[in-house]
Amino acid sequence: MLLRLCFANQTDTDIDKKKQVSVSLHLSLQTQSAPLSTTVTCCTMLKSTFTPMYWFLAPKPKPQKLSSNLIKNTFSNSTPNVRQNSSLKQNPIINPTSAYIHLPFCRKRCHYCDFTIVALGSASTQTHDDPRVINYVQWLCREINATKMEEKPAPLQTVFFGGGTPSLVPPSMVSNVLETLKMKFGLSESAEISMEMDPGTFDYKKMQEMMLLGVNRVSLGVQAFQEKLLKSCGRAHGLEEVHEAIDIVKKCGVENWSIDLIASLPHQTSEMWEESLRLTIEAQPTHVSVYDLQIEQGTKFGKLYVPGEFPLPSETQSADFYKMASKILCDANYNHYEISSYCKNGYECKHNYTYWKNNPFYAFGLGSTSLIGGLRFSRPKKMNEYTKFVQNLENGLINSSSDNNINSKDTATDVVMLSLRTARGLDLKRFQESFGSSLVLSLLELYKPYVESGHVVFLDEQRRTIRIDDTDNSLLYETNSERRVAYMRLSDPNGFLLSNELISLAFGVIDSWKDYPSALQEAT
Amino acid sequence: MFYKNIINGDDSRDGKESPNYLLNLIDTPGHVDFSYEVSRSLAACQGVLLVVDAAQGVQAQTVANFYLAFESNLSIIPVINKIDQPTADPDRVKAQLKSMFDLDASDVLLTSAKTGKGLEHVLPAVIERIPPPPGKSDSSLRMLLLDSYFDEYRGVICHVAVVDGALRKGDKISSAATGKSYEALDIGIMHPELTPTGILFTGQVGYVISGMRSTKEARIGDTIYHTRSTVDVVPLPGFKPAKHMVFSGLFPADGSDFEALNHAIEKLTCNDASVSVAKETSTALGLGFRCGFLGLLHMDVFHQRLEQEYGAHIISTVPTVPYIYEYSDGSKLEVQNPAALPSNPKQRVVACWEPTVIATIVMPSEYVGSVITLLSERRGEQLEYSFIDSQRVFMKYRLPLREVVIDFYNELKSITSGYASFDYEDSDYQQSDLVKLDILLNGQPVDAMSTIVHNSKSYRVGRELVDKLKKVIDRQMFEISIQAAIGSKVIARETITAMRKNVLAKCYGGDVSRKRKLLEKQKEGKKRMKRVGSVDVPQEAFHELLKVS
Structure with missing residues (x-):
């Protein structure tokens, strides 16, 4: 395997990914390399060289046994029950039941965005005849079909269309993708099918068509309720389109939908932020995602602004925005179930929970990252490299899942990092089953002072807060279940606000964790 | 650096009488830290070449070395070098030598080592003006130990000047300072490599290999004599044990490297006996060593050798002097x-x-x-x-x-x-009027940061230290107070407010690896910190403090 820089897909959920975060340049294990080229050129090249072919001709089933690594087993897929944390069922085979689909097209690039996108031009609201889109969707379907898997795949429980702006893609093409997925893996009747949609890219008819195809969750990229802010961050839509989009979603009767907002935009005042939160609550979505603007290198904002300096809010202001969101949304009966996610009871995003539980998931499309057999695999983010990758996949030259050797330290690190982002926190019983009690004890020891300072919360089996006013260290072995720590989580909002600090402390503990081979045995 | 390069010039010349002279040239370190070694080298000499730069003229070291030679009653041959340089002004330098040291302008040699001009006059002047070594060849052996170094294959190699008597290979010899006895396994002269001669006569300078294990046994300035000699040997004057003037604590940057540092220091002191080493424990920095040095340069050289030759990453505390x-x-x-x-x-x-x-x-x-x-x-x-x-x-x-x-x-x-x-x-x-200045982080004194200062400067130094620390210590999850205190009286204080926010707002499937890398980086940063109570102190903080006077 060779290490290379690659673009990670952003599978995010309820949001328009362009938002804050952005590209994730990261080192990942990857087996493919290809020449670089700009997005624009790849598209042109595709236009001229791609010969249309039918996606259903492609499948070449080459069943491949996934190795039954112990650690992997502990993260085997489980029923997509939101209430369940890192599932540790001892299934011998792990089949992903979640799929992320990357649809990279946007009308234009937002000023904060460093994601893998293909800008079509501001005029492009109709894409049904755009060859760049047509060709891409064909490659995407070929990739799905060329994916190796178990003989009996489990039907998908969640599908997430992320982008880019998936709502720019014509419903007929979305239908192609869904059909391909259905044929390849099967699709559960009750599957959650989410789509990121931007105001101004869909009308009532398109929304209804999407719903007919099975899309049952919408993540609406509103970002702000101020014309001035939308404009200054380079959004392709204005405030009017925001209100229209909300009306369409509500009129179509989408039951499960999210409004995505960005906090700490340049020139944003607390009055504006309060207004955005108020208008969001008035729209009554079942889910709200609140992202903090992150200034990424290479973006327009990256060139213009320095974090913490005017016109960006100061660190203190920005922390206040975060607290304000937590307070106002929780008062409106939204649960703060993850660092940047809020929902009404029962409306957690199931697809995102797959990520946070470190469960496996497929990913298809430009720059996307999958997690199969414990291996994170990032696809090329340049279009011509991506098409080569798909060809190699079809020829059996590459395999995007892992064969073996997933380091238990790495897995422990991922589990801690992801689960501490959630309100549910880290399930110590399951964690101990996988990694042994010594690591759990070190973590308890590590976080004790932060329980006192109010950044971390220890919970018992019934999720009642445990006070640690005495010095005894047997929190884990306490026979009285009311005194035994079953979960640890970061507090809201103070712990969440300093999550990087707190989680990296845990990384240090895992790093110096010496006896993990015995922990492995324990896991058997 | 520590070891004088001793060249033995066997200079056969066709003079009137065409005799052969055995000349020994010792290059001395110019720096004050090693003035004791210089004085021992001078004690083995009969004369000196006082070399002055033709452009720069008399320097502080010139003055110091002149007086060392003058007080040792050595013949002084002034040499003005670099006369080829365009800025050279030998007449001015001659005038300086006259006014400072009363050296006659007519005695001064003008040379350019670069072009070779005037060099032919140097050795004749040495033979003419510097007397041969005194000493009684018929009396019992007395040798001055003037330098030593450690050779990986042969052990300690001592440089000696035979003052009285003669030394033959195989002789049993004793040290006056330590009382230990050795056998002269190999002896000879430096020509300029070690050249065995089997015998060293009165007045000769040469080397002795005697099976010493460490240069600690070879005390510079020591007198060596025959173990069998019946008469009481009077030790040569001027011997002094090494005097440590500067002390500093040395700690491994990463606490787990203590053993490696221990090993490196052991090896290094094999070669440099003048460093004193004692174990030290600091609550802030863990296990380490308190080392005594002859002076500042000596300390710097020791630190550098530790880092360069042994790859040791160290944190050094503020150097202190013995009060x-x-x-x-x-x-x-x-x-x-x-x-x-x-x-x-x-x-x-x-x-x-x-x-x-x-x-x-x-x-x-x-x-x-x-x-x-x-x-x-x-x-x-x-x-x-x-x-x-x-x-x-x-x-x-x-x-x-x-x-x-x-x-x-x-x-x-x-x-x-x-x-x-x-x-x-x-x-x-x-x-x-000296006071101890403590630095407290969140009320807890940091032992490795305390210093002793003059009362009149304590407020200024305290303020400076606190300001420096405020700059290098990052904001943390808790508020941090930095105080400078004399006894229980706080004289300066700064506060680092608590970090408000450090959160990655988004973390989905494709982001996991990237976010993780970011947090790994943050973790690595923490690892390099020294924890004092609840406060993470970066290593730079200790380095910065070295610069506050």
């Missing part, structure tokens, strides 16, 4: 480590003394004002002030060693654009 504290019950305490001095002693301190030095400074006259300002800031006391010639000034000052130890030379160089030269010799202890 003497006297308490009301009459007890005296020598303090080599500020942390060892009680902040609130049970006994009243009656007096404290600090070591001083006599500093010699030579500089162009236009810098006199700023240099005098610097010297008085450093609590200097003027002893002498004179003009070498119309442009150069010569000054002597008594300075507390502490003031010299911390960043003095750098500052002197920067205010004089590098034109001042500086040298110093150890002097007496003088009584002084």
